[in-house]
Amino acid sequence: MTRPLKVGIAGLGTVGASVIRILERRNETVTQRGGRSVEVMAVSARDKAKDRGIDLSPFTWFDDPVDLARSADVDCVVELVGGADGAAFEVVQTALSHGRHVVTANKALLAKHGLALAKLAESKGVSISFEASVAGGIPIIKTLREALPGNEVSRLYGILNGTCNYILSRMELEGLTFQECLKDAQRLGYAEADPTFDVEGFDTAHKLAILTSLAFGTEIDAEAIYVEGISSITPLDLAMAKELGFRIKLLGVAERTDTGIEQRVHPTMVPRTSSIAQVMGVTNAVTIDADAVRELTLIGPGAGGDATASAVVADIADLAAGVAQPLFGKPVDQLEKAPRAPMQRHEGGYYIRLTVHDRPGVAAGVATRMAEEDISLESILQKRSEIAATQDPHGRSGAPVSLVLITYAATEASIRSAVEKISRDGLIAEPPQVIRIERD
Numbered sequence: 465m466t467r468p469l470k471v472g473i474a475g476l477g478t479v480g481a482s483v484i485r486i487l488e489r490r491n492e493t494v495t496q497r498g499g500r501s502v503e504v505m506a507v508s509a510r511d512k513a514k515d516r517g518i519d520l521s522p523f524t525w526f527d528d529p530v531d532l533a534r535s536a537d538v539d540c541v542v543e544l545v546g547g548a549d550g551a552a553f554e555v556v557q558t559a560l561s562h563g564r565h566v567v568t569a570n571k572a573l574l575a576k577h578g579l580a581l582a583k584l585a586e587s588k589g590v591s592i593s594f595e596a597s598v599a600g601g602i603p604i605i606k607t608l609r610e611a612l613p614g615n616e617v618s619r620l621y622g623i624l625n626g627t628c629n630y631i632l633s634r635m636e637l638e639g640l641t642f643q644e645c646l647k648d649a650q651r652l653g654y655a656e657a658d659p660t661f662d663v664e665g666f667d668t669a670h671k672l673a674i675l676t677s678l679a680f681g682t683e684i685d686a687e688a689i690y691v692e693g694i695s696s697i698t699p700l701d702l703a704m705a706k707e708l709g710f711r712i713k714l715l716g717v718a719e720r721t722d723t724g725i726e727q728r729v730h731p732t733m734v735p736r737t738s739s740i741a742q743v744m745g746v747t748n749a750v751t752i753d754a755d756a757v758r759e760l761t762l763i764g765p766g767a768g769g770d771a772t773a774s775a776v777v778a779d780i781a782d783l784a785a786g787v788a789q790p791l792f793g794k795p796v797d798q799l800e801k802a803p804r805a806p807m808q809r810h811e812g813g814y815y816i817r818l819t820v821h822d823r824p825g826v827a828a829g830v831a832t833r834m835a836e837e838d839i840s841l842e843s844i845l846q847k848r849s850e851i852a853a854t855q856d857p858h859g860r861s862g863a864p865v866s867l868v869l870i871t872y873a874a875t876e877a878s879i880r881s882a883v884e885k886i887s888r889d890g891l892i893a894e895p896p897q898v899i900r901i902e903r904d
């Protein structure tokens with residue numbers, strides 16, 4: 465039998481410790497599949513004394529993960545430290561420079577340095593595998609890179625952040641506020657103490673950047689992504705969405721348009737009957753629209769030690785079997801430098817909720833501004849708050865009411881312009897809420 469694939473693991477936290485456990489449990493299967501066993505030779509983390517629930521005595525310990533990365537004893541370095549720069553970047557760069565394959569779960573690192581690292585890997589004749597970096601246990605990288613050569617992908621969208629999906633699901637099902645659900649998510653360990661990165665959409669953007677490059681064969685371009693988070697979503701928006709036949713999800717969307725590749729992350733109204741709308745709680749999902757398969761949706765656990773380690777082990781098993789792919793599916797010099805489609809030119813349906821003063825002429829004023837921007841309305845709904853309805857049954861007080869507009873396809877620029885004019889006209893009592901609609 466061929467000699468074992470020798471692995472070094474940098475980072476023994478939630479994912480790293482699970483990788484060691486799964487490799488112990490599944491090594492026989494991995495060996496049968498690849499014709500070669502996998503042997504963990506070396507490990508590294510910050511604190512050697514920490515109890516990780518695993519026996520580390522068979523492995524060589526490195527205090528510095530960069531030393532592990534250059535060790536002649538390993539063929540493959542598994543980077544599970546995390547972070548776009550610092551130790552993780554140094555580990556990966558050193559490993560590649562020394563001709564070692566790299567397996568990583570680090571989306572932040574790839575979103576920022578993916579192209580440079582892909583070039584380095586190519587020049588050294590080694591590979592970088594990163595199945596675990598997007599949507600945890602869902603094999604979305606393998607699907608995009610290996611399963612769809614007969615397809616031209618036109619659009620890809622997904623729920624790529626479990627924290628946001630958990631918060632939106634609970635807000636909808638229990639009528640709670642964003643802050644109430646965020647606190648619960650933090651208590652349950654689904655959200656960090658500083659949740660900005662998740663709830664403001666940046667984590668989703670990193671993952672989307674990776675998927676876009678694979679789906680469209682383009683250079684990774686995380687800076688081109690339009691990003692909006694979920695902190696402004698209210699229970700009223702979720703209730704209105706339900707009434708209108710939608711659900712609100714934080715989606716990462718990548719689409720090939722006439723003006724280039726559109727990449728956007730924002731709260732999105734999706735039809736309640738769509739596959740993606742059924743995905744609740746911390747679960748992730750990705751839908752791919754392509755010419756041959758038409759629509760393909762993958763649903764599964766987006767995080768968690770074992771689910772993420774499952775993807776890391778799949779990458780290691782592929783390496784053992786001699787399966788290696790260019791990082792973004794093609795050699796770097798064949799990746800397209802696609803023009804960025806500006807968000808202002810995005811075209812689609814919109815949900816616009818205006819808190820207007822309930823007096824004659826307001827609805828007409830809103831309709832005029834919409835018409836000036838060539839925006840056609842599919843429906844208009846007026847909602848008075850329950851308190852206002854009880855205290856003022858005939859609506860004579862002029863107290864603010866919610867006016868909800870659903871538009872037919874319009875451009876982002878025209879929607880922004882109309883909403884700005886309506887604000888300037890003094891027709892609204894609160895900042896407007898605008899949520900894009902994504903049809904299936």
Ligand SMILES: NC(=O)c1ccc[n+]([C@@H]2O[C@H](COP(=O)([O-])OP(=O)(O)OC[C@H]3O[C@@H](n4cnc5c(N)ncnc54)[C@H](OP(=O)(O)O)[C@@H]3O)[C@@H](O)[C@H]2O)c1
Pocket residue numbers: 474475476477478479480508509510511512514527528529543544545546547551569570571596597600766767768769772
């Ligand atoms: N957790 C998930 O569900 C999940 C899902 C998808 C992707 N990922 C990605 O997987 C990677 C690892 O995540 P994780 O949740 O396992 O992180 P984690 O639990 O925080 O573990 C990080 C590990 O890296 C070690 N470490 C940190 N800085 C170090 C340094 N300077 N030198 C040496 N070791 C260092 C830590 O050592 P000590 O243990 O000694 O402190 C720890 O073992 C990240 O890129 C993350 O984005 C995680």
